Amino acid sequence: MSAIGLYVPGTGPLYRVPAGAKLLGLLAVGVGLVAAADHRIAVGALAASLLLYPAVGLAPARAGAVLRALWPFLLAVALFQVLFGEWETAVRLCAQLAALVLFANVVTLTTRVREMLDLFxxxxxxxxxxxxxxxxxxxxxxxxxxxxxxxxxxxxxxxxxxxxxxxxxxxxxxxxxxxxxxxxxxxxxxxxxxxxxxxxxxxx
Incomplete structure (x- = not known):
């Protein structure tokens, strides 16, 4: 199973949401996380992104595959921030990155490529x-x-x-x-x- 996938046929609620609305929602989540700059909110967003997979009919293993692909990068970010910054910043940045990638992957998995291209x-x-x-x-x-x-x-x-x-x-x-x-x-x-x-x- 690839970490970042393309459209997977399904009937979950998110499949019926237009591509434009999903991309705007993803943008809003990203802006909100950056603007909040709070490690607790970032961890909450990460938890929400993990729960979103089964909620929309996607296998939780797909979220796990994303995290397995990301962990070396997240580890490097965490180590750098712990050594030269604060642990709260390390938690916030890693949780933000993981959550946004997981949310973005949900968008690609539940949106047909043709629909996305038509939108652009x-x-x-x-x-x-x-x-x-x-x-x-x-x-x-x-x-x-x-x-x-x-x-x-x-x-x-x-x-x-x-x-x-x-x-x-x-x-x-x-x-x-x-x-x-x-x-x-x-x-x-x-x-x-x-x-x-x-x-x-x-x-x-």
Missing amino acids: ERTARPLRHVGVNPDRVALVLALTVRSIPMVAAAWRMSQEGYRARGLSGRPHLLVVPVIVQLLRMADATGEALVARGIDEETRT
Whole structure:
């Protein structure tokens, strides 16, 4: 199970909320946490984000996967703040970061990619008057979303090759194969866009 996922079909209450409302709610939570700057409120928000997963029909294990992916970064932040700041600040920052990532993950898991892209395209339409192409904005966002599983696939392929060669204890050897796989995927995506005339269409 990936830590940060894409849309997961479901029937929970949050699935029926429009993408714009969910993003505005996420923005409001983020602004509220930063403005409050209180470690107790941040811990409460973290607890609420964990309870939100089963409340909207998502497996709690998905929240656990997010925290497992975040813990090295959170540990580094906590150690730095404890050594050079205050423990309350360490708790606040770690709880804020974890809560916001968990909330954001809920939004992506309960919102169809097409709905999210349509929202950004509509938002960018007023910028057409200053030379911004909404279709190109939607295309860039679609490619960005598509890159998430591409990176995961490249990492899995590199790990399989790493194990097949009997290598161990040298994880840095995975970096170059991952980069090569991503470059190949990017070339294939670019060729597909050109073959379909999409790039030329977005220029007009």
